[in-house]
């Protein structure tokens with residue numbers, strides 16, 4: 388993987404006062420500990436500055452995020468793996484539970500953790516193309532944590548979520564639109580951001596406290612579930628990493644990714 392040259396995220400505020408959080412970890416924005424830490428800090432900043440809304444996107448021309456960095460899970464240092472997992476939990480709690488308005492401009496592929504980040508936002512616009520989105524964990528021989536599943540069940544009907552999760556379904560843009568995994572498609576990234584802004588403007592006349600409390604109440608179930616089970620969730624993750632069969636599956640998956648990239 389290419390060495391990181393610049394900052395891992397860019398956080399800017401546009402003329403309308405909307406925060407744009409851009410993930411910038413080439414080549415595929417795989418979520419390693421450092422990227423997750425930077426996303427978490429940016430989310431804190433958005434909350435602290437009382438910015439009314441945030442759009443999450445990526446600097447890559449074809450990938451929103453490739454999900455968790457598999458190298459964080461393959462034969463890891465267990466102390467780092469624990470920090471990695473709790474940082475991912477923190478990012479999800481901050482994003483899914485945020486009081487400000489959130490939208491994702493999905494400008495490319497969004498598998499697994501990439502899909503999770505976008506589903507944690509309130510609105511999703513995905514750029515048309517041969518991109519796919521979904522939770523593909525079972526295809527890697529791993530089980531998505533309950534809060535990943537909860538987030539999907541919060542986004543699409545539970546029957547569709549069960550089917551998608553068990554079959555590791557990766558949705559095309561049209562399929563995602565049909566099932567409600569995304570709200571709109573867009574011709575390019577600029578159009579996706581414009582459409583996210585149009586969604587954000589819908590709240591101009593809605594009192595912000597009423598909106599925020601409503602959002603947080605409707606999201607309370609999954610949030611409380613993780614908050615109550617955080618330690619157990621982390622222990623399960625670490626136990627999973629120690630399982631030789633899982634390590635073997637990850638090794639095979641890494642090899643298949645490398646072979647594909649080399650072609």
Ligand SMILES: CCCCCCCC/C=C\CC(=O)SCCNC(=O)CCNC(=O)[C@H](O)C(C)(C)COP(=O)(O)OP(=O)(O)OC[C@H]1O[C@@H](n2cnc3c(N)ncnc32)[C@H](O)[C@@H]1OP(=O)(O)O
Nearest residue numbers: 388417453454455456457496498499500532623624644648
């Ligand atoms: C509490 C209970 C237990 C919990 C269990 C754990 C649960 C774990 C939960 C979540 C899992 C995940 O998020 S796992 C990650 C899943 N992600 C994927 O499967 C995506 C894999 N990547 C791709 O499909 C493609 O890369 C892409 C479609 C995203 C982009 O394709 P593109 O052709 O543009 O790029 P390349 O495939 O050529 O890749 C370039 C380069 O990046 C490396 N790469 C890709 N994805 C990852 C990744 N997720 N992690 C690390 N590295 C990745 C790829 O190997 C290439 O590397 P090289 O250039 O070095 O060969």
